[in-house]
Amino acid sequence: MNQSVIKALGLLDLFTEEEPELSLKEVTERVQLPKPTVYRLLTSLEYCGFLTKTMDSEYDKRYKLGLKLMELGQLVSEQLELRKVALPYMKKLANEINEVVHLVIVNHDEAVYIEKVESTHAVRLYTRIGKRSPLYLGSGPKLLLAFLPDKKRKEILDTATIRPLYKNQIINEIEEIKRNEFAISYGEQDEGTTGISFPIYDYHRKVIAALAVSGPSYRFEGAHLEMIKETTKKSAKEISSEMGYR
The missing domain is CATH 1.10.10.10 (Winged helix-like DNA-binding domain superfamily/Winged helix DNA-binding domain)
Known part of the structure; x- marks a missing residue:
């Protein structure tokens, strides 16, 4: 120390x-x-x-x-408030789609999973609250990366140890995420899995978190996939509304 x-x-x-x-x-x-x-x-x-x-x-x-302490205190307060507001909606969503649901935020240059609700399936993803991930891996992290200020996003991608070809792929995906306001990933953090994420906004109309659902890819297909997307989108909107977004 x-x-x-x-x-x-x-x-x-x-x-x-x-x-x-x-x-x-x-x-x-x-x-x-x-x-x-x-x-x-x-x-x-x-x-x-x-x-x-x-x-x-x-x-x-x-x-x-100094005021820096007030800024940090406000940040912690907002995160606690976000978890408190989001958890009932996450439980309801998990009950409706029976897949694991995560709440993901940006912390420094990483994505952090700050809340989680499990599914009841025997085959499911094993993740933990507090998990960290690069902002270019997974639907939740990539959604958060997409909505960062342009300068900050470029800074993160420029310092990331990723192949130029994959970096160009991420840049193209980011434009699509911003346009469609959701992200989807296939096997990026865990092989054979699919993840879908929607943004949560605050009263400043700023993206403060990603509501992410994930599970084995064979359960994310066809009409069931569309149901998961629509239900998750609705839950993200409800949480945003509770956080003051209009």
């Missing part, structure tokens, strides 16, 4: 409702570290936006929690 990071983040716990602002001297006294070390840690936290510095005078410089 990186002790400098642990020490720096530990300083944030010193700021409370009773003491929202602290001076360098006050922080140093509380953590019992050398003053130059504390100053370096505080400066790093300020640089990253976790702290902000106020100056009552040239000789009285104080620190308080």
Whole structure:
């Protein structure tokens, strides 16, 4: 573990409702570290936006929690709210189509599966909440990649270790996903499986997650495939509506 990071983040716990602002001297006294070390840690936290510095005078410089923490807190709150809102609809969808249902979001440059409802089939996919995947593999990740800002999407694809031919295929797929507002994949994460995903929007009309269903490809055919698509699309719209999308 990186002790400098642990020490720096530990300083944030010193700021409370009773003491929202602290001076360098006050922080140093509380953590019992050398003053130059504390100053370096505080400066790093300020640089990253976790702290902000106020100056009552040239000789009285104080620190308080920065807006970066509020941004991160809002992000966590939105993810918790999304899971809470989506889960009843995911359970209903899984009951109707009897296939595994996932809720997938973007985290940094990866897709993360943050919620899951199982099917009752003996033959089914074994995945887990917290699973991570490249944004170019699978219907859910690719749908999220398609709706990222152009600059961010290009950055991800340019740094990905994929063959140029496959990269061109992904770029073509992305245009189709954006046009049709759904994604489908065949055997990309698990051989012999099919995945279908639809976007979930928030009140900013921004795609915040993918509602993904998947299972053995032999169950994703013909009229049954069309039923799965329509039912999943309806569920994604209902979750979006609950998240404030109009």
